[in-house]
Amino acid sequence: MSGLLTVDGLRVTYPGGERPLHAVDGVSLHIEAGTTLGLVGESGSGKSTLGRGILGLAPVTAGTVRLNGKDITHATAKARRDLCSQIQMVFQDPYASLNPRMPVGKAIVEPMAEHLSLSNRELRLESGRLLELVGLSASDANRYPFQFSGGQRQRIAIARALALKPSLIIADEITSALDVSVQAAILNLLRELQRETGVAFLFISHNLAVVRYLSDRIAVMNLGKIVEEADAGRLFSEPRHPYTSVLIGAVPRVHQREDALRPLQGDVPDPLHPPAGCRFHTRCPVGPAVRSDRGSCAVDQPLGESGPDGTVACHFPLTSSGRS
């Protein structure tokens, strides 16, 4: 398979006192150039760690990450510097991800100053161009991050990520700290940028509605594993994995509709001690806790089965009628 980014069997392990934590445990995914892959999951699912693992910001212990066919899993610091022009990242908290002591114009073109030999004049022109690209004004270049609102800062962070014209941007919960009206503007901006520059996104979020709006394909993560991956339209119209269905049912909506699956009471299990077998079986509304004939879920780990319309890791996937 060609494509922009291919992740194969990736495992990210944090060494711990009691036992190591596999925050990402054998994840494979694939992003085509110019498209958006949405990555959803609850807190502790490992979705952010996966994004960081791809960039070498988290300790990868197994598997490979390929960018345009080239293995970058354990790229050296020097090679990573060259990768910067191809993969960039935007972080969740726009208050924390900008250097508070650097005027934003300078911050935006910092990657250019590092990687290209441009004159100060050229850099200034570029910073103006990038600021206007994300809907700010070139005259904002001399201001400091604290002089901007959260949404504006997130625009600045996006402008900085775009500076080197990367082919992929990893966006980690970039709208979750913003007001709804600001979030809408940022999402519109991402779409426009994709149309204009052909950049691909790995869009990480806990918000299914947002992911659905932006993504071509969606991968659902639970406790370090991807449980379902499919075309965005199919995933929402016909979820195969009960966990996907549960997540969809939990999304609040202005206009209420019929009930989807409800999860069993209880909290997300501790990622340090994931349940045996299927990691969702303790909360699964159609799993062994409800159906006595499905004891195998608590014992055997389901493997991702690829079909023509995606992958699902479930022993008893839901059928198109909505129930299994």
Place this chain on the structure above:
Amino acid sequence: MRRRLRGLPAAVLSSPTAPLALLLVAAFVVIGVIGPGVWGDAAVKVRPDLAYQGPSARALLGTDSLGRDVLARTLAATRLSLLLAIAATCVATVIGVPAGVLAGLAGPRVRRWTARGVGLALAVPGILVALFLIAVTGPGNLGMVLGVGIGISPLFARAAQTLATSIAELDYMAAAKVIGVSRRRLLTRYVLLNTAEPLILQIGVGANLSLVAVAALSYLGVGVQAPDYDWGAVLHSGLEALYTSPLAAITPGAAITLAGVMFSLLGEAIARSLNPALRIAAGRKERTPRGTPANDDAPTAEKSVEAAMDNAPAVARIRGLQVEFGHGRSTVAAVRGVDLDIRAGEVLGVVGESGSGKSVTALALAGLLPPSARMRAATLEFQGVDLATAGRRARRAALANRLSVVFQDPMSSLNPLIRIGRQLTERVRVHDGLDRASALGRAEERLTTVGLSAPKRRLRQYPHELSGGMRQRAMIAMALMSDPALIIADEPTTALDVTIQRQILDVLLEVNDRSGTAVLFISHDLAVVGEICDRIVVMYLGRIVEVLDRAMLDSPSHPYTRALLGAVIDLDTDPASPLTTISGQAGPSDSASAGCPFAPRCPEAMERCRTEMPGLEPEAGVGHMVACWARTTAPIAERVG
């Protein structure tokens, strides 16, 4: 660059102690430069016959043991004393800061070991290190400067290490790595720039310590050697007659003290000038807000409000609530005249973006405003008690048992050191005089109500042993302990996952359903509010712009509500079309104008909207009210009459 230069002196000057610092620096620099030339001769003129004289015209502050002019000696010694202190500080900085920064950014193992090393080094008094070095090099300035510098350097290393570690984990450091910022720039533009402010403060303190250490060594006779002299040496030759002619010792002592004050103040002023926020605030011209939120934009016509609210009894009645933060010119009005009834047993949603005043309104009702807030209200009634006029005791009694608050972050609103059981029972034991057993029994029952498994065990657990969703359930259980008439839930699910959010919303609805507790649900998420609330209040920049029933959420009247609704993304949003956004951004300049606060961003704004404030007027639907000139088109005269 020019901007920076313009702001910098202004920021230095903006510090309240800056004039004193500048005066001291100027004085010491001048004396240091001209001192040895002007007073050098008088300072070394030995007149044994005039030893320990009092102040006279010839020697203004008297003479020392050899009859030398104390004032002249002190002034002439300024240059050497300051240079030695500065040199020692430089040595300490050059050794301590890089070592600390590198240790702070290193891996966890290196960090641990250097932390131990620095801790050990800190335990050794700097002056001992200096004495040891002088013993090796022989008495003299070089050994002393090196010794004092090395002796003080662990102090700088500790500060630098702590600071570097604290920012190494921040997102902008990770962002810089992703951008591919080189190690050198990472160190200078990120780590040093962001730690400079506290580090320079520390260096100011360090300079002070160096000054004293150098003086002490010279006083002991192992520092500056004759014929040179610094303040320590001057002190030495004055101290033996302290009781008969104290000025000979006090004068150099005062010089050391003043120089110490100068170093500290200078450090503070420089550190201040590095903070862009302070620098820009100082460089900016003072701006007066165009209209202050005074009594003139008073509560909207009360009659129409009363008419529109139907007759269900109100748990809380708010009229003309205004809340301001800050002082003088930097006053920000958070709530600008809110009228609101919360009816018994209803679930009332308050939506708005950050800065809309939705939380502040609720906090004002709960009596939880921070001390910096100033509140005014015509009526602030809870269960018939007017909190605005009631005494402290009556207010507490009215609120204590019948109003509960659930906050966004369950971790920070539970005391981490106290078991869940005790936190839940504290209030009812104090206010209702329940004994321990029955209080615990009630707590267990409430924990069951909110769906927490194994409630008996939970009572004995500490907050950190519960997950986020469990903690929020415990918070709701705590809110339910005294059978409240009203629960204020301030973004209670914003920090939770969707599946857990769903469960918490269900719990709130069930509590409302079962015990008739009214819920004031505050959220920025119209989708959540639309799902659980009977009635919805929409706020914008401190004002209510629309009140509507859930059923009317399909067709709200106010342009802001419609825009807010358009921006909501849910599973019915069409992915093919762009989302509705609100142009511009809410700012204090909007709120200061006389007209509708939303007018600058409103697609339907008319001339009148910019000059005149629309009041909250009843609309066609039951209980539907809207503050918008485009909706309430009737002439003013008609409505007043």
